[in-house]
Amino acid sequence: MTFSDTIGIGLLAWLLVGAQPALAAEPAGHVHTEAGHYPKETAAAQAAYVDSEPPLWDNLGTLSYKITTSNARAQQFFDQGLRLAYAFNHLEAQRAFRMAQKLDPKCAMCFWGEALVLGPNINAPMETSAVGPAWSAISQAKTLAKHASPREKALIEALSKRYAKDPKADRKRLDQAYAAEMGKLAKRFPKDEDIATLYAESLMDLSPWDYWADQGRKPKGNTAEIVKVLETVLANSPDHPGAIHYYIHMMEASDRPERAEPHAERLAGLMPGAGHLVHMPGHLYYRLGRYRDALEANRAAIEADEAYLKETGAKGIYAQGYYPHNVHFLMVSAQMAGDGKTALAAAGKLGKVLSDETVRAVPWIQPVKAAPYFAHAQFGPPETVLKLADPGSEFPYVQAMWRYARGVAAAAKGAPRDARAELDALTGIAKTADLSGLTEAGVPAADILRIAQEVLSGRIAQAEGDLATAASTFEKAAALQEKLPYMEPPYWYYPVRRSVGALRFLQGDPAGAEREFDASLRAAPNDAWALWALAEVYRKQGKDSAAADAERRLAKTRADRGEPVRMERL
Structure with missing residues (x-):
């Protein structure tokens, strides 16, 4: 599993997807999530939190799975745990299942629920410390199963295949055994939508984020079965939050992400208190070029998460990973929507919520720590960008992108000599820095830094009036970018093909510019700045009807506070 597989989410945020190697075991005391891989709080603090009494929230929807219990509150907490499991807040789900156990110590399914959320998921392998619990x-x-229904006994027996007492047991074999048993249950209980959804998840866990080949055109492994199962669930229960969540993840890297769009539009309203589910439609919206909608989805997710974290004081993966992932996604969505004010505000926030301690523990999340510099490079006044504090040399990738942003600002200011000094510093980092902490996790750090060098070189040439060199340099960067593995948000913050188009226009080649902007928009549909540029190109060629159409598309995608655009900035 590579960095591009995570965080769909994404990293962290990739709470932040290429050919991906198998998921390796994680170092003890860390968790790898869609939003990243983060140091855990102390075991004692986590144990105390899980054993504390949670509230019963009224903003997590109505999904219920009837279990054998005579205690109504135990049923309520079980349902809350299952909802939170589907929302990937596994620690909070464990807390709910633990409360249900206290209310009904004979409830077999309450213990089943706790076991379920202690296992692996698509964002995190099973930790050694979770094996015993x-x-x-x-x-x-299993001991309490004598009190359970036949269906519950079957679920308990299936989940028992997933675990072993020995922490060194073959995890792959155990996960395969569990998936096989869940497949049998799905056939035995064909009308049970939760069994079907859990079956689909069990198959997803066998190859996290590695579902498609040939740029999303060809399903890999169990993908076709997973998609079929989830589509069947959604045909019968269109508001099942778990099925929608997993279906979005299955389709976002495919060549037909729009298949999940109608489901994504319902998800946030089903569990408005679950920040990750409020965020999830943003994955689809971003892929489909609905950047304003992605922005608003993540803004709402941040509000939901901040309310939850303020109420509970929860730590760990959710606070350190999934929540910052939403901030990151808000920032990049605002960038593509042309909303500089929101992008810069989110950049400032992301710098605060993602601590140096976390980056120190997990070096390969440096791209997320560095991402705010992209927002500054795109929207920040040059004088402001040049005053940004030096982040220091501890995190070389972060230092490199600080240099990149300074170089872009200097070039925009008309100081190509200063910009070249920043390029030299950036090149030095790329040549000498130890980036193994990123590359070993699958982050194509060298390629990203090369793109940064080429783009900055293009900006310098542009500032010097050498448009031909600028265009050819941007072309090199665009070619490199197009070879990067899938990631959401993408590894590079804007389609460089857009810059190629701008240079073609500035060189007096509107037809060539049109071709480049069209290509850019195929890669990043409805990119606000590319649409603005395309309208300008059409107008230059006398294609007034096409220009009006591009402007209509721009009005739909561009943020209300869209920044003024000039061709030279693209």
Whole structure:
């Protein structure tokens, strides 16, 4: 599993997807998530939190799975745990299942639920520290199964295949055994939408984020089965939050992400208190070029998460990973929508919520720590960008992107000599820095830094009036970018093909510019700045009807506070 597989989310945020190697075991004391891989809080603090009494929230929807219990509150907390499991807040789900156990100590499914959320998921492998608690929980569920229904007994027996007492047991074999059992249950109970959804998830866990080949055109492994199962669930239960969540993840890297669009539009309203589910439609919206909608989805997700974190004081993966992922996604959505004010505000926030301690523990999330410099390079006044504090040399990738932003600002200011000094510093980092902490995790750091060098070189040539060199340099950067693996948000913050188009226009070649902007918009549909440029190109060629159409598209995607654009800035 590579960095591009995570965080769909994404990293962190890739709470932040290429040919991906198998997921390796994570170092003890860390968690790899869609939003990144983050140091955990102390075991004692986490244990105390899980054992504390949670509230019953009224903003997590109505999904319910009837279990054998005579205690109404135990049923309520079980339902809350299952909802939170589908929302990838596994620690909070464990807390709910633990509360249900206290209310009904004979509830077998309450222990099943705790065992479920202690296992692996598409964003995190199973930690060694979770093996004992998971084994204990599923063992207790089996002991109590005499009180359970036949369906519950079958679920408990299936989940027991996923765990072993020995922490060194073959995790791949265990996960395959669990998926096989869930497949049998899905056939045995064909009308049980939760069994089907859990079956689909069990298959997803066998190859996290590695579902498509040939640029999303060809399903890999179990992908066709997963998609079929989830589409069947959604045909029967269109408001199932877990099925929608997983379906978005299945389709976002495919060549037909729009298949999940109608489902994504319903998701946020189903569980408005679950920030990650409020955020998830943003994945689809970003892929489809609905940047304003992606922006608003992530703004709402941030509000939901901040309310939850303020109320609970929860730490760990959710606070350190999924929540910052939303901030990152808000920033990049604003960038593509042309909303500089929002992008810069989110950049400032992301710098605060993603601590140096986290980056120190997990070097390969440096791209997220560095991402705010892209917003500054795109929207910040040059004088302001040049005053940004030096982040220091501890994180070389971050230092490199600080240099990049300064170089872009200097070039925009008409100081190509200063910009070249920043390029030299950036090139030095690319040549000498130890980036193994990124590359070993699958981050194509060298390629990204090369793109940064080429783009900055193009800006310098542009500032010097050498448009031919600028155009050819941007062309090199665009070619490099187009070879990067899929990531959402993308590894590079804008389609460089857009810059090629701008240079063609400035060179007096509107037809060539049109071709480049069309190509850019195929890669990043409805990019606000590319649409603005395309309208200008059409107008230059006397294609007034096409220009009006581009402007209509721009009005739909561009943020209300869209920044003024000049061709030279693209």
